[in-house]
Each structure stands twice: as structure tokens, then as C-alpha cells.
Amino acid sequence: MQEQQGSARGDRREALKARHRGAIVGAASALMHETDGAHFSVDRLAERADVSRRTVFNHFGSLDEVVLEVLSRELESIVDGIDAALASEDAGAAAEAGLFDRLVAAVRGGDLVEVVTRLKRILGGDDPEPGPRQAMLFERAFTDLNTRLAATLRRHRPDADPFAADLACGAFVGGCLVAIEHWEAATGGADTEESRRVWDGLLVRMASTVRSGFAPGATAPGAS
Template identity: 45%
Template structure:
């Protein structure tokens, strides 16, 4: 039985290695160029793979950039998980807020805004890439919070995490407008102020007076 599964295991390992090489190369190009503007040929050369291999793993360059951005956001979560191993869990919302605080999330968001481009006349591409990256982040966050709070009802955790991460995405443009997307103590405080507004809404959704 082991002899039969070995070729399959080797193929899976080689596939995973190629995928990682592509993502690592894309991340390197993004750092070096401070943008997500590179060609498939650039990426294939940097990853030391063929164009065909690139497209065997990803449908487009946008998918690759999104995957790299999602991993950067997930790194924030991984770091927080490592710090939280010896700490008592907060409430579900408390844990979400701790992960998304300015000191943790702003450096990555500022970097991604710079990579995706800060053209106020054409921000559609940035918005789409950020939305897709946050979708990956939401999935990771939901799984992490569910593991940290096994006593909580799974659907409630999933819905609250989705609402929270959707709210974070909604804060990004407001934060850019207020700070110019610079990572600084002031911009981190501005993010935390927006985060407090989001948290307040999730705790107690705003109501409107009858007839207002």
C-alpha cells in the first residue's frame, strides 16, 4: 500500500513546492517593485518555473497577487495566535478586535495599498484586490476564532466574523482618505478610532427614530 501512495505523495509535494515558489517569487517582486505590476514571464523567471507551471496553479496574475496579499493578512492572524496561546480567550468580538487593531493590521494594509496603487481616479483594481484578499483573511479568521471558542455556536461565529471583516474592508477607504494610507502612530490611532465605531455598531446596531 505504501509503495502505491508514494508517487502520489511525491506529486503532491512537488506541486506544493512549485506553488510556494510562485507565491514567494510574486511576494519578492512586489517588494522589489513596490507594486503588483509584473508579467507572467517575470514571475516564471523569478520562481524558476515555466509559464505553463504558473498557469497550472493559478488562473491569472490577479489570483497570484490576491493569494500573496491574503497570506500577508493571514500572517497577522498567525502572529496573534502565537501570542495568545498562553492567554485566556476574550469574547469572540474581543478577539476579533484585538487581531484587527492598528498596531497589528495597519502596517500590512498600508503596504497592500501601496502595492495595489493609490490612484484616486481609478481605484477599482485596488478595491477588487483588497476585497479578494480580505475574503481569504475572513476564511482564516473564522476558522481560527472557531477553534479558539469551541463553546460558541459555529454559525454565530461565522456570521459575526464575516460581518466584522466586511466592516474592516469598509473602513479601508475611510482610513485612506483620513491618513493617506501612511503607517504612522497617528494613522494607527485613526484606524483604532474607526475600529471602535465598527465594534460599537456590531454590539448595538444603530437605530433610527420613527419617521426620521
């Protein structure tokens, strides 16, 4: 009986911890979406989440860790989309396609554009040029994306060399960050039908450049 009571208390504690963590992340997301960016204080976050300041720091080491959790959850849709694309692809085509090409094909069409513009907006608020802190958090979120993509890719291709899978994911995420910079410079960061065409063109060039091994003089499709 005592053992059962102890187990029940432990379950309640875990449920309470999960509820508090969810409330903190939800409050941070709401504050960031309300055009305040990532500039809110711990006190304001605690008040919005209806928890104490101490509770916030019981779950997160800093405000940046809270913001990073929000960004990671926003990027979850990209991982889910790639997961679904890899699960539904034809087995014969999967055997022919390279790991990198499979990742690129999964984010064609603009879904990543939508996520990136949302992330930039909630990170920077009304500021069109996020500062060093916001840029660091953005890149850290993509580093976390890299880890989750590698796990997803290895699950779908258990026969793949782990080094090759990790390298493909690292090249993909790093390439996406470069493509995002060029896409923003070319389109102003607006999510439109034309800007999505620009995005797809950059992804095609990225895949072609990686496939050619950055050979001197190679012209990727879509290059001007």
C-alpha cells in the same frame, strides 16, 4: 517493492509541485515588492520563478490567482495574531466578551495598519490610487481572511453558535474594510504613531456601533 517505489515517486512529484508553487508565489511577491505592483506578465513571472509558462498555469488559473495567494500570505500574520490573542486570553474574560469584541481587541495597536499599507503598496506599486482590478483583489483577500478567521474563532470557541461565529467574522472583516477607507481618508494611508491612534479610534467606534445595533442617535466613543 513496486508499491514502495510508486509511493516514493508520488512523494517526489508532490515535493516538486510544492517547490514549483512556492517558487511562483515567491517570485510574484518579489516582483510586487519591487514597486511593480500586480502588473507583471506571466512570462516575466515564469522567468523569475525559473519555471515554464505552462507550469504557472498548472498551479494557478490566472495571474490574479497568483496575486491573491501573495495577498493571502501577507494577511496570514493577522490570523496568527488573532489566534495567539485568543489562545492567551483569560478564560473568565473570554466568557464575558462578545465574539465581535474579541476580534476587534485582537487587532488594536496597529498591526493591521502595517499589513494594509504593505498590501496597498505591493498591489498598486507607485500608483496611489489602485484601479478596479487591484481593488477587487484587495477585497477578495479580505474575503479569504474572513473564512480563515471563522475557522480560528470556532476552534477557540467550539461552544459558540456557528452562525453567530460566522456572522461576527463577516461583520468584523466588512467593518475593517470600511474603517480602512475612513482611515486612509483621514491619514493619507501613512503608517505613523498618530495614524495608529486614528485607527484604534475607528475600531472603538466600529465595535460600539455594532454593539448598539446601529441605534439612531447613538454616539460612539471617539466620534467627532
